Amino acid sequence: MRVGWLALAATVTGMLGLAVASGAEPASDLPPGPGHDVTARVCLECHSADVVTRRRLSPADWKDMVDVMVNHGAKADDKQKAEIVDYLSRTLPPVATPDKNTPAPPAR
């Protein structure tokens, strides 16, 4: 079955790409973990992973973001949305950015 082989080849290529991306270079794909697959399937339909990964949000803000994307046309039911929000909240939490009143930590 030709289509099957193509799909398998694409999967293997994708896995290799992910393995390479998790090396020294900043990952250009979504980080691995539970919920990765559904997130990749739903969220990479329109844009690349780095559009998603350059955002670091709280769970509430990820939920809003996923709702916005669903309004854009992302196809996810409530269960999938919950899995995606959970995944994104876990893998892309807000980065603690020092506010301007906090002195920068001493250089090492």
Ligand code: HEC
């Ligand atoms: C139907 C197409 C589509 C799908 C599917 C989609 N997006 Fe988007 N996304 C867009 C468009 C268009 C933009 C840029 C315009 C905008 O920000 O409104 C965008 C931008 C983004 C941004 C950057 C927004 C910003 O303000 O920096 C993030 C983060 C994002 N998407 C996350 C997701 C996540 C998470 C999913 C999966 C739930 C997803 N997207 C699925 C269309 C989509």
